[in-house]
Amino acid sequence: xxxxxxxxxxxxxxxxxxxxxxxxxxxxxxxxxxxxxxxxxxxxxxxxxxxxxxxxxxxxxxxxxxxxxxxxxxxxxxxxxxxxxxxxxxxxxxxxxxxxxxxxxxxxxxxxxxxxxxxxxxxxxxxxxxxxxxxxxxxxxxxxxxxxxxxxxxxxxxxxxxxxxxxxxxxxxxxxxxxxxxxxxxxxxxxxxxxxxxxxxxxxxxxxxxxxxxxxxxxxxxxxxxxxxxxxxxxxxxxxxxxxxxxxxxxxxxxxxxxxxxxxxxxxxxxxxxxxxxxxxxxxxxxxxxxxxxxxxxxxxxxxxxxxxxxxxxxxxxxxxxxxxxxxxxxxxxxxxxxxxxxxxxxxxxxxxxxxxxxxxxxxxxxxxxxxxxxxxxxxxxxxxxxxxxxxxxxxxxxxxxxxxxxxxxxx
Ligand SMILES: C[S@@+](CC[C@H](N)C(=O)[O-])C[C@H]1O[C@@H](n2cnc3c(N)ncnc32)[C@H](O)[C@@H]1O
Numbered sequence: 001x002x003x004x005x006x007x008x009x010x011x012x013x014x015x016x017x018x019x020x021x022x023x024x025x026x027x028x029x030x031x032x033x034x035x036x037x038x039x040x041x042x043x044x045x046x047x048x049x050x051x052x053x054x055x056x057x058x059x060x061x062x063x064x065x066x067x068x069x070x071x072x073x074x075x076x077x078x079x080x081x082x083x084x085x086x087x088x089x090x091x092x093x094x095x096x097x098x099x100x101x102x103x104x105x106x107x108x109x110x111x112x113x114x115x116x117x118x119x120x121x122x123x124x125x126x127x128x129x130x131x132x133x134x135x136x137x138x139x140x141x142x143x144x145x146x147x148x149x150x151x152x153x154x155x156x157x158x159x160x161x162x163x164x165x166x167x168x169x170x171x172x173x174x175x176x177x178x179x180x181x182x183x184x185x186x187x188x189x190x191x192x193x194x195x196x197x198x199x200x201x202x203x204x205x206x207x208x209x210x211x212x213x214x215x216x217x218x219x220x221x222x223x224x225x226x227x228x229x230x231x232x233x234x235x236x237x238x239x240x241x242x243x244x245x246x247x248x249x250x251x252x253x254x255x256x257x258x259x260x261x262x263x264x265x266x267x268x269x270x271x272x273x274x275x276x277x278x279x280x281x282x283x284x285x286x287x288x289x290x291x292x293x294x295x296x297x298x299x300x301x302x303x304x305x306x307x308x309x310x311x312x313x314x315x316x317x318x319x320x321x322x323x324x325x326x327x328x329x330x331x332x333x334x335x336x337x338x339x340x341x342x343x344x345x346x347x348x349x350x351x352x353x354x355x356x357x358x359x360x361x362x363x364x365x366x367x368x369x370x371x372x373x374x375x376x377x378x379x380x381x382x383x384x385x386x387x388x389x390x391x392x393x394x395x396x397x398x399x400x401x402x403x404x405x406x407x408x409x410x411x412x
Contacts, residue, residue: 076211077137078265078288080232082112082165087257088230088295089116089207093124095228095299100128102203104191105210105218107133108152108171108182113207118174119165121157129154130203132196134189149189151199155179191218200225205299207231216242219296223251230255230297234290238348239364239403241372247351248361255295256303259352262289294352307358307411310338319344322394325365326382327406329396343381345394345404359407366403367391381406 016030023033089096103113108131117129135149152171156179161169175182187193191200191210200206200221209232210218220242222229237243246252262277264287273279277289312318314337319328327343330336333350345365354361362381363373369392370378370385378392386395393400 076213077268077271078209078212078290079110079267080112080209081264081266082115084232084258084263085112085116085207086165088255089120091256091301092230092299096124096126096205098125098127099204100130100202101126102200102206103129103131103208104189104196104200104206105134105208106131107137109133111208113209114152115165115169117207118154118157118161118169119163121154122159122162127155127204130199132185132189132191132199134191136188149185149187150182151185151189152182153180192221197221197225200227204228205230212237216240219243219246219252228299230295230299232293233296235292235294235348235351237296238351239366241368244364244372247354248363250356252296252298253301253304253354253356254351255297256301258294262291263293264289304355305357307355308333308336308353310336312337314340320396322396322401323398324384324386324389324392324395325406327394329394329401329404341409343406343408345401345406348403348405350405350407358409358411360410362406362408364403365392365394365406367393369393 019033020030023030101117103111103117106113108114111131114129114131117124117126120126121129129152131152133150152175154174156177157174158177161174171182174180185195187195190196191214204227206222206227206229212234215233215237219229219231219233219237222231223246238247243252267273267286267288269286271286271288273286273288275288278287280286312335314328316328318335319330319337319340321328322345325343325345327345328340330344330346333346333353336344336346343362363369363377365381367390369383371391373392383392385392388398388400389395390400394404395401
């Protein structure tokens with residue numbers, strides 16, 4: 001077989017001419033450019049740029065999609081704003097008394113989590129604060145001295161640190177207080193390393209914004225080690241087979257302080273500000289905005305105890321039945337009929353309003369429903385495979401719906 005076979009590709013002539021002009025400028029020919037593209041595809045394991053329509057009318061949608069995808073990829077260098085941390089943590093104030101809080105996947109010099117717990121250490125009556133920093137974190141790299149992974153442990157905070165979030169905190173003063181220290185870790189600070197798992201064992205409550213690309217692994221580990229936690233994640237994570245059962249079984253729920261909109265995150269200086277809503281703040285720090293962010297927690301929150309006020313009444317025209325599930329379609333959570341006692345399919349955003357004494361979650365009807373659920377569960381919701389349901393998506397009039405959570409009232 002020849003080493004370099006010739007391949008015929010149909011290319012639009014006009015596109016070919018335009019591309020050739022660009023290649024000429026760069027000094028490569030079409031064949032080298034195609035070969036370079038193929039090499040990058042092999043190296044990246046996929047198309048190395050987003051494939052999406054960017055007509056004028058769809059531009060903002062396209063930008064947000066790109067951004068959300070970027071948020072989920074392995075870059076993972078997004079830093080939470082102080083006010084977002086504060087808004088959620090104050091709701092749990094009495095749950096921190098005497099506790100060891102661990103902020104792993106963090107950086108004491110940059111993290112709003114560490115800053116919040118230092119400023120509020122005395123007010124919350126914290127027992128100990130631990131923060132570990134991954135050696136590959138871009139902020140740790142940018143701070144000359146601390147190129148390795150390191151750990152900060154705080155057991156005592158001087159009164160002058162109680163002042164509030166605006167002033168600069170002299171962390172070197174803090175680390176020199178008796179009982180506190182900052183030291184290098186032996187390994188790279190990976191939350192899965194045996195060294196970090198030993199630190200995790202010492203923690204009561206874990207609070208951080210973990211790398212989104214490792215979110216499933218991260219939350220599974222917290223559950224495995226029986227930890228309490230309040231962590232930031234993207235609501236898309238709910239549809240994963242590791243995460244959805246945690247919501248279904250009331251082992252995890254959303255925190256109260258974020259239930260819509262987007263959130264600002266700081267990014268490293270070399271991060272491209274391509275999407276809408278990105279910018280550089282007055283202090284010169286780059287930020288992006290991300291949609292679908294939620295707090296994932298297993299600490300009690302007042303919000304999840306409040307039942308939804310239901311006003312609509314059931315009628316078969318407005319709430320049609322699926323052809324492959326024994327359930328009706330409810331397009332919006334607020335439309336859940338007050339008088340329907342059977343199974344209902346609701347959007348994923350239902351979880352923002354979910355009250356466990358009002359509804360039972362049965363399963364997630366999406367493209368993985370058949371593989372992720374036992375036959376018993378599928379039978380209990382009357383699932384009958386439809387040749388077009390692509391793995392178990394709810395079908396209405398021969399068309400697939402979006403992913404639906406199947407729920408039933410329990411407070412009849
Ligand atoms: C989304 S950022 C959040 C940083 C910080 N917790 C915050 O909220 O501002 C995730 C952080 O996890 C770090 N990270 C990535 N992979 C990691 C791993 N395997 N173990 C520990 N940390 C990791 C990244 O370097 C990054 O600093």
